[in-house]
Amino acid sequence: MSTVSPSASILFSDLDVGVETDAPIGSMTWYGIGGRADLLIRPHTVEALETLCRRARRSGVPVRVLGSGANLLVADEGVDGIVLRLDHDAFRTLQYEPTPDGMLLRAMAGADLARTLMDAARRGLAGLEALAGIPASIGGAVRMNAGGRFGAIGGVVESVACLNRQGDRVVYPASELRFDYRSTNIPDPIIVSATLRLQESDPIALRRRVKEIFEFKKASQPLAEHSAGCSFKNPLDPVTEERVSAGRLIDAAGLKGLSIGGAAISRQHANFIVVDPGATAGDVRALMQHVRKRVLEHSGFELEAEVVIWERTEDSA
Numbered sequence: 001m002s003t004v005s006p007s008a009s010i011l012f013s014d015l016d017v018g019v020e021t022d023a024p025i026g027s028m029t030w031y032g033i034g035g036r037a038d039l040l041i042r043p044h045t046v047e048a049l050e051t052l053c054r055r056a057r058r059s060g061v062p063v064r065v066l067g068s069g070a071n072l073l074v075a076d077e078g079v080d081g082i083v084l085r086l087d088h089d090a091f092r093t094l095q096y097e098p099t100p101d102g103m104l105l106r107a108m109a110g111a112d113l114a115r116t117l118m119d120a121a122r123r124g125l126a127g128l129e130a131l132a133g134i135p136a137s138i139g140g141a142v143r144m145n146a147g148g149r150f151g152a153i154g155g156v157v158e159s160v161a162c163l164n165r166q167g168d169r170v171v172y173p174a175s176e177l178r179f180d181y182r183s184t185n186i187p188d189p190i191i192v193s194a195t196l197r198l199q200e201s202d203p204i205a206l207r208r209r210v211k212e213i214f215e216f217k218k219a220s221q222p223l224a225e226h227s228a229g230c231s232f233k234n235p236l237d238p239v240t241e242e243r244v245s246a247g248r249l250i251d252a253a254g255l256k257g258l259s260i261g262g263a264a265i266s267r268q269h270a271n272f273i274v275v276d277p278g279a280t281a282g283d284v285r286a287l288m289q290h291v292r293k294r295v296l297e298h299s300g301f302e303l304e305a306e307v308v309i310w311e312r313t314e315d316s317a
């Protein structure tokens with residue numbers, strides 16, 4: 001079992017935060033499997049978050065942020081350092097500000113993407129509906145430019161507020177940000193909030209669109225099972241310079257339904273790895289390894305994980 005050194009408490013004992021030691025973060029992810037965190041800290045204010053990050057930086061303690069855990073696999077051995085969860089009320093607020101050509105929405109990083117998009121749709125504000133059915137926190141969605149066939153969040157970002165490695169606040173306007181396929185150029189470890197540009201629209205038509213996109217996803221993806229969405233990024237075809245569906249490549253390699261331990265390739269969409277409650281993170285990793293090898297042999301494409309994997313940084317793992 002993991003332990004937390006008594007000296008670690010000096011980092012947070014006087015701060016307005018909630019602390020849990022040996023926290024079962026694996027079960028907080030969408031996979032619902034994997035190890036624990038030595039320290040799970042929930043700041044109650046932005047100031048507490050800033051101070052904590054500064055102290056952790058000075059002490060060399062690694063800090064990670066757990067969003068909604070929708071694209072994350074926690075190694076069975078768990079993780080050291082500090083895992084932050086920005087799910088206190090202060091990190092979930094939505095603030096609307098009218099502008100001459102629409103509305104700006106400042107969403108704190110811990111706000112749930114689905115609730116944010118429904119809140120905006122109810123107010124007749126368009127811009128986020130392409131993200132229907134994507135499980136994420138706002139911070140996680142911005143960090144990896146969440147999206148799919150219908151669009152990605154980067155298209156509506158006006159600015160992003162972060163804490164840099166020194167624990168100082170930095171705001172990046174859209175003109176300094178690059179949103180690429182499932183990635184951004186945000187250099188800082190912590191996203192605090194994102195300001196999104198929305199347009200007035202008809203609420204009924206908007207809700208119909210959200211429903212259509214969600215239904216489309218439900219028909220093609222195993223949304224009811226435990227998974228972390230797509231396991232691999234769609235690789236670039238060097239000849240056409242277009243992305244090829246990793247799901248199609250895995251399917252073509254004949255891997256649908258293949259399982260290792262409690263992890264299996266979904267029969268509905270081959271880029272989804274679905275897990276039983278008894279599965280280990282090791283099962284998922286072994287299956288991913290196997291898929292990469294078989295797809296490389298079958299089609300020559302090297303698949304890169306889309307799922308983020310957290311492991312211990314210290315040698316004692």
Ligand code: EPU
Binds near residue numbers: 234244
């Ligand atoms: N296909 C197969 N077999 C499969 C899966 C797909 O033959 O098992 C074929 C489909 O029939 C279709 C093509 O491959 O002709 C593309 O499939 P799909 O439309 O499902 O798109 P995708 O490229 O596999 C991407 C994103 C998804 C996103 C969908 C939206 C990536 C890695 N995947 O999948 O994102 O929801 O488009 O349509 O970018 C995610 O990021 O977690 C994710 C699920």
